[in-house]
Amino acid sequence: MDEIRIHPAKLHQMVNSLWQHAGSSQSEARKIADHLVAANLAGHDSHGVGMIPTYMTSRALGNLQQNRELRIVKDTGAVLTVDGQQGFGQVMAAEAMELAIGRTRELGMCAIALRNSHHIGRIGHWAEMCASAGFISFHFVNVVGDPLVAPFNGSDRRFGTNPFCAVFPRPGQPPLLLDFATSGIAYGKTRVAWNKRATVAEGNLIDNHGQPTCDPAVMHETPYGSLLAFGLHKGYALAVMCEILGGALSGGKTTHQDSLQTSSAAIFNCMTSIVLDPAAFDAPEMQQEAQRFIDWTKASPQAGEQPIKVPGEWEEEQRAERQQHGIPIDANSWQQLCQSAREAGMPETELAGYQP
Numbered sequence: 001m002d003e004i005r006i007h008p009a010k011l012h013q014m015v016n017s018l019w020q021h022a023g024s025s026q027s028e029a030r031k032i033a034d035h036l037v038a039a040n041l042a043g044h045d046s047h048g049v050g051m052i053p054t055y056m057t058s059r060a061l062g063n064l065q066q067n068r069e070l071r072i073v074k075d076t077g078a079v080l081t082v083d084g085q086q087g088f089g090q091v092m093a094a095e096a097m098e099l100a101i102g103r104t105r106e107l108g109m110c111a112i113a114l115r116n117s118h119h120i121g122r123i124g125h126w127a128e129m130c131a132s133a134g135f136i137s138f139h140f141v142n143v144v145g146d147p148l149v150a151p152f153n154g155s156d157r158r159f160g161t162n163p164f165c166a167v168f169p170r171p172g173q174p175p176l177l178l179d180f181a182t183s184g185i186a187y188g189k190t191r192v193a194w195n196k197r198a199t200v201a202e203g204n205l206i207d208n209h210g211q212p213t214c215d216p217a218v219m220h221e222t223p224y225g226s227l228l229a230f231g232l233h234k235g236y237a238l239a240v241m242c243e244i245l246g247g248a249l250s251g252g253k254t255t256h257q258d259s260l261q262t263s264s265a266a267i268f269n270c271m272t273s274i275v276l277d278p279a280a281f282d283a284p285e286m287q288q289e290a291q292r293f294i295d296w297t298k299a300s301p302q303a304g305e306q307p308i309k310v311p312g313e314w315e316e317e318q319r320a321e322r323q324q325h326g327i328p329i330d331a332n333s334w335q336q337l338c339q340s341a342r343e344a345g346m347p348e349t350e351l352a353g354y355q356p
């Protein structure tokens with residue numbers, strides 16, 4: 001058995017229960033399960049339930065703190081600074097977005113900077129919250145002190161996979177959603193490839209000598225290599241801005257000698273988000289104008305086997321397929337997830353009920 005398929009509702013139940021066994025409140029466990037299963041449903045297995053073993057290690061090391069509340073550090077109305085107190089990012093980012101959405105309803109816009117949060121997972125999830133409220137958002141994120149990516153023209157890892165995300169809501173249609181790591185591929189995708197004993201596409205990795213490689217093992221076995229930023233100097237430059245706007249502007253940390261984490265299981269994110277109400281602009285034709293552009297762009301003659309898509313469409317397709325056929329999980333990741341459930345204190349009788 002190389003892979004199992006599990007129904008999203010069953011996986012949600014398992015993850016929810018796992019975290020309650022591990023000591024999370026009902027509300028925290030539900031929010032973690034909501035986020036992780038939604039990441040798998042959106043096709044981003046790198047940020048789905050496969051993260052749980054890492055979270056369990058981070059918790060055991062005392063880095064990830066359970067049942068923490070978001071702390072408002074500074075509130076100037078349209079600008080908020082909040083502290084995640086090393087709590088679950090799935091809870092902290094959700095609470096930060098709820099705050100920002102409330103302010104945007106009142107004021108037309110809000111900038112919120114979240115610092116000191118454990119891993120906030122798939123950033124698209126937070127943008128989708130804003131889009132569901134009818135709002136546009138931009139998110140600049142850094143990963144504190146966990147260098148994986150080499151700078152353009154550099155040969156060793158100096159900063160994280162710093163994602164950038166932007167969303168544009170469309171009434172009656174899925175939003176346009178840009179959501180990616182500034183590394184050519186997300187670190188989690190090297191984990192998924194490594195677990196499957198597969199290689200990754202060219203141009204994404206270098207080994208410990210700075211030489212190009214397609215072997216994901218360089219990210220998981222010593223001596224470590226590095227990821228490369230996407231798009232040469234452009235992706236690198238965007239990663240730098242995510243580091244500064246995410247890590248420094250939030251009052252959190254950027255990555256440097258003094259902020260290096262002692263364990264790769266300790267994943268801390270800072271995120272600066274800007275949320276805008278499109279109704280606050282003078283653009284009554286905004287939606288039609290956006291649609292005209294999409295129609296124009298999609299009218300380009302198709303060059304290869306794949307159709308032209310707009311940002312966010314790939315995730316919509318994944319969701320439709322996975323809702324129908326279940327979420328695929330490779331055998332290694334499934335075994336690791338079951339092991340985490342045992343460590344969390346889930347009885348074997350309950351665990352047996354989730355087996356395919």
Ligand SMILES: NC(=O)c1ccc[n+]([C@@H]2O[C@H](COP(=O)([O-])OP(=O)(O)OC[C@H]3O[C@@H](n4cnc5c(N)ncnc54)[C@H](O)[C@@H]3O)[C@@H](O)[C@H]2O)c1
Binds near residue numbers: 163179269310
């Ligand atoms: N929390 C963290 O520290 C952290 C760090 C890095 C990445 N991440 C998350 O990892 C996830 C995966 O990142 P990734 O870099 O592997 O993403 P990716 O390379 O799969 O790119 C995804 C983006 O590209 C768009 N896209 C895909 N195919 C397209 C096409 N044919 N035409 C137009 N647009 C298309 C998608 O809609 C989406 O916006 C993201 O959700 C990101 O937020 C989180």
